[in-house]
Amino acid sequence: xxxxxxxxxxxxxxxxxxxxxxxxxREGEFTVLLGPSGCGKSTxxxxxxxxxxxxxxxxxxxxIDVTDRDPAARGIAMVFQSYALYPTMTVRGNMTFGLRVKxxxxxxxxxxxxxxxxxxQITDLLDRKPGQLSGGQRQRVAIGRALVQQARVFLFDEPLxxxxxxxRAEMRVEIKRLHRELAPTVVYVTHxxxxxxxxxxRIAVMRGGRIEQYATPDELYERPATLFVAGFVGAPxxxxxxxxxxxxxxxxxxxxxxxxxxxxxxxxxxGTPAVxxxxxxxxxxxxxxxxxxxxxxxxxxxxxxxxxxxxLGAQRLSARLAPQLARGIDGAQTVALDIANASIFxxxxxxxx
Amino acid sequence: xxxLAARLVLSPTALITLVCFYGCAVWTAYISLTRSSFFPNxxxxxxxxxxxxxxxxxxxxxxANMFIFGVLLVAGALxxxxxxxxxxxxxxRGEGFFRTIMLYPLAMSFIVxxxxxxxxxxxxxxxxxxxxxxxxxxxxxxxVARQDxxxxxxxxxxxxxxxxxxxxxxxxxxxxxxxxxxxATRIEGIPVWRVYLGIVLPMLRPLVVTCxxxxxxxxxxxxxxxxxxxxxGPGFASDLPGKFVVEFSFERANIGQASAAAVVMLGSxxxxxxxxxxxxxRRKAT
Amino acid sequence: MSVGRxxxxxxxAGAALFFAIPLLIVVMTSLKPMDEIRAGSIFAWPMAPGxxxxxxxxxxxxTGLACNGIQVGFWNSFQILIxxxxxxxSAGAINGYALAQWKPxxxxxLLTALMLGAFIPYQVILYPMVKIMSNVGLYNSLPGIxxxxxxxxxPVMTLIFRNFYxxxxxxxxKAARVDGAGFWRIFxxxxxxxxxxxLVVAVILQVTGxxxxxxxxxxxxxxxxxxxxxxxxxxxxxxxxEQEHNVNMAATLLTALPPLLVYxxxxxxxxxxxxxxxxxG
Numbered sequence: 001x002x003x004x005x006x007x008x009x010x011x012x013x014x015x016x017x018x019x020x021x022x023x024x025x026r027e028g029e030f031t032v033l034l035g036p037s038g039c040g041k042s043t044x045x046x047x048x049x050x051x052x053x054x055x056x057x058x059x060x061x062x063x064i065d066v067t068d069r070d071p072a073a074r075g076i077a078m079v080f081q082s083y084a085l086y087p088t089m090t091v092r093g094n095m096t097f098g099l100r101v102k103x104x105x106x107x108x109x110x111x112x113x114x115x116x117x118x119x120x121q122i123t124d125l126l127d128r129k130p131g132q133l134s135g136g137q138r139q140r141v142a143i144g145r146a147l148v149q150q151a152r153v154f155l156f157d158e159p160l161x162x163x164x165x166x167x168r169a170e171m172r173v174e175i176k177r178l179h180r181e182l183a184p185t186v187v188y189v190t191h192x193x194x195x196x197x198x199x200x201x202r203i204a205v206m207r208g209g210r211i212e213q214y215a216t217p218d219e220l221y222e223r224p225a226t227l228f229v230a231g232f233v234g235a236p237x238x239x240x241x242x243x244x245x246x247x248x249x250x251x252x253x254x255x256x257x258x259x260x261x262x263x264x265x266x267x268x269x270x271g272t273p274a275v276x277x278x279x280x281x282x283x284x285x286x287x288x289x290x291x292x293x294x295x296x297x298x299x300x301x302x303x304x305x306x307x308x309x310x311x312l313g314a315q316r317l318s319a320r321l322a323p324q325l326a327r328g329i330d331g332a333q334t335v336a337l338d339i340a341n342a343s344i345f346x347x348x349x350x351x352x353x
Numbered sequence: 354x355x356x357l358a359a360r361l362v363l364s365p366t367a368l369i370t371l372v373c374f375y376g377c378a379v380w381t382a383y384i385s386l387t388r389s390s391f392f393p394n395x396x397x398x399x400x401x402x403x404x405x406x407x408x409x410x411x412x413x414x415x416x417a418n419m420f421i422f423g424v425l426l427v428a429g430a431l432x433x434x435x436x437x438x439x440x441x442x443x444x445x446r447g448e449g450f451f452r453t454i455m456l457y458p459l460a461m462s463f464i465v466x467x468x469x470x471x472x473x474x475x476x477x478x479x480x481x482x483x484x485x486x487x488x489x490x491x492x493x494x495x496x497v498a499r500q501d502x503x504x505x506x507x508x509x510x511x512x513x514x515x516x517x518x519x520x521x522x523x524x525x526x527x528x529x530x531x532x533x534x535x536x537a538t539r540i541e542g543i544p545v546w547r548v549y550l551g552i553v554l555p556m557l558r559p560l561v562v563t564c565x566x567x568x569x570x571x572x573x574x575x576x577x578x579x580x581x582x583x584x585x586g587p588g589f590a591s592d593l594p595g596k597f598v599v600e601f602s603f604e605r606a607n608i609g610q611a612s613a614a615a616v617v618m619l620g621s622x623x624x625x626x627x628x629x630x631x632x633x634x635r636r637k638a639t
Numbered sequence: 640m641s642v643g644r645x646x647x648x649x650x651x652a653g654a655a656l657f658f659a660i661p662l663l664i665v666v667m668t669s670l671k672p673m674d675e676i677r678a679g680s681i682f683a684w685p686m687a688p689g690x691x692x693x694x695x696x697x698x699x700x701x702t703g704l705a706c707n708g709i710q711v712g713f714w715n716s717f718q719i720l721i722x723x724x725x726x727x728x729s730a731g732a733i734n735g736y737a738l739a740q741w742k743p744x745x746x747x748x749l750l751t752a753l754m755l756g757a758f759i760p761y762q763v764i765l766y767p768m769v770k771i772m773s774n775v776g777l778y779n780s781l782p783g784i785x786x787x788x789x790x791x792x793x794p795v796m797t798l799i800f801r802n803f804y805x806x807x808x809x810x811x812x813k814a815a816r817v818d819g820a821g822f823w824r825i826f827x828x829x830x831x832x833x834x835x836x837x838l839v840v841a842v843i844l845q846v847t848g849x850x851x852x853x854x855x856x857x858x859x860x861x862x863x864x865x866x867x868x869x870x871x872x873x874x875x876x877x878x879x880x881e882q883e884h885n886v887n888m889a890a891t892l893l894t895a896l897p898p899l900l901v902y903x904x905x906x907x908x909x910x911x912x913x914x915x916x917x918x919x920g
Contacts (some may be wrong), residue, residue, distance in 0.1 A: 051813050058858075072819030084810035088832035097828070098818030157810075358822035359741035366734050366793060367749050373771070373790050374756035377764035384766070437654055440647050452836040453903075454655045456910060457662070460902035462851030464868045465895040468875055468887070472668070472681065478884065483680040513658065521910050574760045577853040581872055598762040603858065608766060615763040620757055 001062035001075065001185050002027050003048060008057030010043055017043045019209040027152075029177055030186045033197040035206035036232070041189045042157055044206070048187060049155050049242075050074050052159055059154055074153075079139070081158040083138045085130040085145075092126045094327040095145045109148075116147040119178070131284035136167045143178070156188040160195060172198055177231070187207075193233050205229045208284050223343065227350040230277045230343055238315050239283065239317050241276040242347070250344070253313045255289050261340040264353055273347040280307065282338035283319035285329070289338035299326050310335055362443045378619065379442040389609035402613035412614060418504050419621070422593065423507070423572040429512040430568055431561070434519025439549060441520070442527045452524075456517040463514065467581025470510035471497065503583050503591035507575075510582055515571065519564050526560040527553065562632055569625035573618055594618050660881060669889040676884050690884035696893060700886050702873040710889045716850055716897075718781060719866055723788035724845045727796050728759075730789060731841060735800025736830050740812045741822070750801065757794035761854055772859060779861025788849050788857045796841060799824030803837040804830065843905050844912040847898040867894045 008021040025031045033041040046052045048059060050071040059067050085094050093185045095116065099109045117123040120140045130138055138160065159175075160168045174205045175273055176199055179186060190196055196203050197217045204214040205228070213225040224230035230238050241251035243257070245268050250257040257276070268274065282289070294310035294317060301307075306326035308319045310333060319335060344353045379499045388398045406412050409459065435454060441448055463497040473479045474496040496502035530553055554561075576595035579585055585592040594614055601611035664681050670688035671679075696706040738746045752826035764877070768787070769778060776781035806828075815825045831838075865873075871894045875887045902909050 046813075049813070049817060051816060070819075071813075071817045076817065078815055078817045080810040082808045082810050084808060084814035086811070086815070086829050088829075097815075097820070101819040101824065103703065144817075356743035359737035359743045362733055362737045362822075363743065363746075363749060366730070367745075368754075369790055369793060369863070370749065370752050370756055373768065374759055374764060374794075375752070377767035377771075378759055379764050380767040433654070437651075440651055440919065443644075443647060445647065445651060451651055451655060452910075454658045457899065457902055458658060460898040460909065461895050462853060462868050462898070464851075464853050464872055466661075468871070468891050469665050472888070473661055476699055478676070483682050486680050513661065517658070518914070522914055525914065531662045547902075563863055570758060574762070575869075576762070578699050581855070581876070584876060595760065595762055599765070599854065599858075600767045602762075611766065615760070618760050618764045622760060626758060626838050 002060070003031075003153060003185060003187060004060040004063075005044070006058045007049065008044070008059070008061075009046060010047060010052070011055055015281045017209050018047070018054075021209075021211060023204060023211065023214065025185055025187060027185055028183045030188065030199055032200035032203045033187065033189045033206055034191070034193060034196040034203050034232075035083070039206040040209040041191075042167040044187045045155055045157050045187060049076055049078055055212070057062050059113050067253070072098075075151050076153045076155055077149035077151035078155040079142045079146050079157065079159045081161055083130075083142040083162075085138060085141055087130055090127050090129055091122065091141050091144075094130065094141060094149050095126075098149060106177075112148040112150065116144045117273070119147060119181075120174075133164050136171065139167075139171055140174075147178075147182075149318045151184070153185045153187070156186065156190075158189055158191070161190070161192070168192075168195075175199060193235065197233075203233075205232060207232075223352070224277075224340070225352050226276070227275055227345040230345065234279060236280050236318055236320070238277045238279050238343070239275060239315075241278070241312075241315055241317075243274050243276045245272045245274050245344070245353075246270050250274070252315070254274070255292060255313060256327060257292070257337065257339070259344070260338055261289070261338075262342060262344060263340075264344070266353055268346065268353050272353075274353060275345045275347055276341075277345065278317075278337050279341070280318045280320040282341045283317055284311075284336045284338065285319070285321065285325060285333070287336045288340070289336040291334050291336050293333055294333050296330050301326070305326060382616050382619075384608060385612035385616045387609065389612070391606050391608070393608055399443060402609045403617075406610055406613045406617070407611070411589045411592060412594075412597060412610075414589055415594050415597045416617070417585050418592060419572065419575075421504055422507055422511070422575070423569060424430065425508040426515070426572055427565055429508060429570045430515040430519050431564055433516040434564070435554075435561075437520040438523035438527055439517065441524055443545075452521075454579040455520055458514045459517050461575035463516070463575075464581045466510050466514050467578045467583075470506065470513070470636050471582045474506050474509070497583060498587060500587050500590040503587060507579060507582060507591060510578060511572075511575075514578075515568060520566070522560060522564055526557040530556060546638075555582040559632060559636075562628055566626060570622060572623065573621045594621075652769060665888045665891055667720075669696075669837050669885055669892055671885055673883060673885060690891040692883070693893070695883075696874075696886045696889035699884075700874050700890055702870050703877055709870055709874065709893055712865060712867035713861070713893065715864045715870075716867040717855075718862065719788065719856070719864065720846065720849050722785045723792070723804060723849050724842060727784070727789045727792035727845055728838065728841045730793060731800045732831070732834065732838065733826065734793070734797040735804050736826055737822075738797070738907025739801045739804035740807070740830070741826075750798075753797055754796040757798065761791065765854075765858060770856065778859065779863070781860075781864050784860040784864060784866075787855050788852070791855065792845060792848070796845070799841055799844070800834070800837060803834065807833075839905070839908050840912040843909050846901055847909075847912075850898050855868055 003025040005021055006021040008018055009016070010018040019257060033044060035041045043052065047054050050066065050069060058065060061074055061076065082217060089097065091291050092113065095113055096109050099112065117126060120143060122137065122140050125133060125137060125141070130141065133141065142159070153166065160171050164172060172195060188199060199215055202214060202216055203220050205212045205220065207228050213220060214231045220229060220233055231240070243252045247270060248259050250259055291313060294312045297309040297316065299306050299308050299309055303321060305320045305347065306323045308321045308326055308329060310317045310319065317335065345351060346353055358634055384393055385402050386397060386399065388394045388396045441451055447453065474497040475481065481492060481494040484518050497506045534552065535548070538552065574595055576599060579591060579593050579596050583591040585596050594617065598611050598614045598618065601607045601614065667685050668676060670680055670685040670694050672687070672689065672691065675686060696708060697710050699706050700748045738744070738750060772778040772783050772787070777786060811829065812825065815829055820828070852866065852870065853868040853872070856869050860866060871890050874890050
């Protein structure tokens with residue numbers, strides 16, 4: 001079942017929270033809405049769920065216009081950030097409430113409950129109250145409550161943000177497994193880029209009520225469409241160097257960086273102020289690219305890699321280095337900027353060039 | 354419409370609020386501007402009722418009493434309540450016992466409170482009688498029966514009734530203070546009383562304001578206590594506006610005067626509330 | 640133990656005595672016969688405690704004309720109390736739920752109106768309310784005084800429940816709506832079961848408040864349904880001849896007993912109730 005959003009607008013008073021959103025989620029696709037807090041991602045999810053009235057636009061689910069339908073009539077299931085388990089009901093009560101409201105026959109309810117509980121390995125928790133469960137168990141119940149609906153569209157609103165790092169990684173895998181086995185259409189909101197990168201078939205990066213880019217994780221990471229996406233996705237963050245583009249060369253102060261290896265999508269005019277973005281893994285010592293002279297600042301060991309910091313003119317540059325290599329580095333150092341894998345943005349429009 | 358049921362459910366409440374609270378208040382305000390006396394008379398008369406009200410000796414006594422009673426009750430209940438809260442906060446043994454004793458007056462009606470205190474203070478059977486029997490035949494404590502002192506006896510009873518509430522509110526506030534503040538001040542070697550005076554109580558200032566507002570509102574509304582304890586007497590020496598309005602509405606049947614007095618009461622309430630709303634608004638602004 | 644701590648306990652003990660004395664006196668006096676009261680002091684321990692005064696206060700003390708004791712008032716108060724508490728707490732719960740969870744348009748306006756309404760002294764609206772009640776034929780009747788208690792309880796009850804429901808995560812309602820439940824079903828099956836604490840607080844607040852009410856009972860209940868507080872004041876303050884202090888105090892105690900029992904039985908809930916009612920009302 002696809003989810004199709006067209007021309008969606010939503011405002012609270014004078015504040016426009018969603019500005020002309022268009023989003024097309026294909027059947028079985030795992031779409032993540034990613035963005036900083038206040039970007040409108042949760043509002044968009046609420047609008048798809050039908051929990052908040054919208055000002056303009058249209059929402060189709062499975063090709064049917066559901067814009068004016070109640071949440072329960074949209075064929076969706078939803079998992080919430082706070083889990084929103086009904087505190088006085090047992091796990092069983094929580095998971096079957098929606099089915100009982102819909103007056104499904106008892107055997108059918110029982111069948112779905114058993115199936116979902118089995119799927120999530122929570123069968124032995126069925127008679128407990130939410131207060132007696134750990135965070136991870138509550139999360140499973142919340143997912144179970146969505147599973148029993150046997151909806152073909154699942155909405156997740158930051159479901160893992162209340163878990164500690166270890167559990168979060170575990171539940172991420174669990175959600176991924178469920179998606180592989182059941183192949184539902186998923187719209188998933190998060191501000192955590194690792195969650196987004198690991199789970200999504202496509203990510204919609206949002207900012208200020210707009211979608212900046214909607215693409216696969218690889219595309220998003222390798223060819224960010226805007227300066228914001230480039231900065232938001234990737235940790236440690238991409239290096240941004242303010243440059244002037246002139247005749248196939250980026251001028252950074254007195255430094256001239258030839259851009260022959262870069263494939264422009266739209267060739268810029270001479271003298272365009274731009275931002276040259278290079279990811280830390282594309283700043284290397286002895287690797288491919290343009291060699292520049294820098295001064296070593298300090299090293300941040302992070303385990304698998306060491307993040308090296310170098311002074312390049314007035315700019316700081318970070319490089320993802322192998323730990324063994326990083327240990328010997330000090331003083332003046334020549335590093336290579338891999339321009340073939342860099343991104344260049346127009347400083348005025350912030351769009352990729 | 355997603356909130357249709359909610360709207361339907363709330364509409365009687367909205368109607369009742371509009372009619373019974375605001376409608377009636379406006380009605381009373383309107384009557385106070387007419388020539389009404391025994392019966393309502395809707396002939397407009399400007400502020401005549403008010404000028405007459407403020408030239409009535411009984412009203413002036415009652416209105417002045419409200420301030421005497423109010424200032425003393427607020428100060429007394431606040432001081433006692435805060436002191437008790439601070440003491441109980443010092444990890445005393447038998448905290449539950451003290452709390453229980455200090456709070457039970459709140460469960461009693463003002464009628465019961467007033468009657469009990471009337472007896473304690475009554476010259477013929479109460480404290481005066483007791484002390485005289487102990488061998489001090491000249492001891493005199495007859496405030497409840499004296500024109501110039503009766504209003505102060507209401508303060509005793511009022512403080513007795515309300516101090517527990519202040520204690521409970523302040524104690525909750527004290528318990529809510531970040532324990533790290535106590536750790537920090539202990540490391541710096543600041544004496545306990547200075548921590549309370551210099552740091553903790555200023556932190557609880559909003560609560561103190563709330564208490565002052567609550568007590569002030571209670572003062573303006575006071576009715577039952579004075580009815581049971583002194584009946585407003587001797588004469589009308591301990592009368593209060595709340596009693597004045599009820600009597601002029603229903604016994605003396607001068608609805609014009611009663612309404613004017615009621616409007617003055619309402620004005621007094623809003624004057625007492627002003628600091629509260631000021632603080633609320635400032636809090637919302639930040 | 641330091642000097643300071645001893646001083647602290649002495650002060651607390653003194654304060655405890657100040658709070659306890661009126662009740663002690665009333666209890667002791669109610670247990671004494673009249674001659675003992677005349678001869679001794681009110682602080683003296685009863686020599687021959689007995690419940691004679693209690694019996695008289697309950698069944699044959701005089702209120703002006705009739706001499707049927709305070710029991711008449713007790714049953715009146717009881718009849719007023721039950722429907723008033725049930726209905727006003729229910730109204731508060733439903734209103735609070737509708738306001739906080741469904742946030743219909745105008746919810747904030749209604750909330751502000753209720754909050755300010757809670758501060759309006761009864762005296763300001765008493766006379767017009769009497770006119771309205773007599774126009775709808777409810778003045779001086781049991782349904783009338785019940786309606787009055789519901790109306791006057793509306794602001795505080797609604798605010799208490801609203802604050803409680805506003806403290807719940809929004810997602811609870813959202814989850815239930817996605818599950819397909821409607822306004823009433825969500826109220827009954829999800830909201831009400833988690834409201835037990837606040838319901839207890841509200842009930843305590845209303846039971847003590849309505850039982851202790853004097854003014855509204857005096858004005859709206861009429862002679863026939865005069866509540867216990869009104870009767871008590873009649874018995875004590877309109878007696879002719881010698882005051883029967885023991886009977887008066889027994890009657891006072893009987894009137895104070897129900898809320899005192901509620902207080903003792905409910906402990907912390909009572910504190911929460913009065914502070915919630917106070918701070919929010």
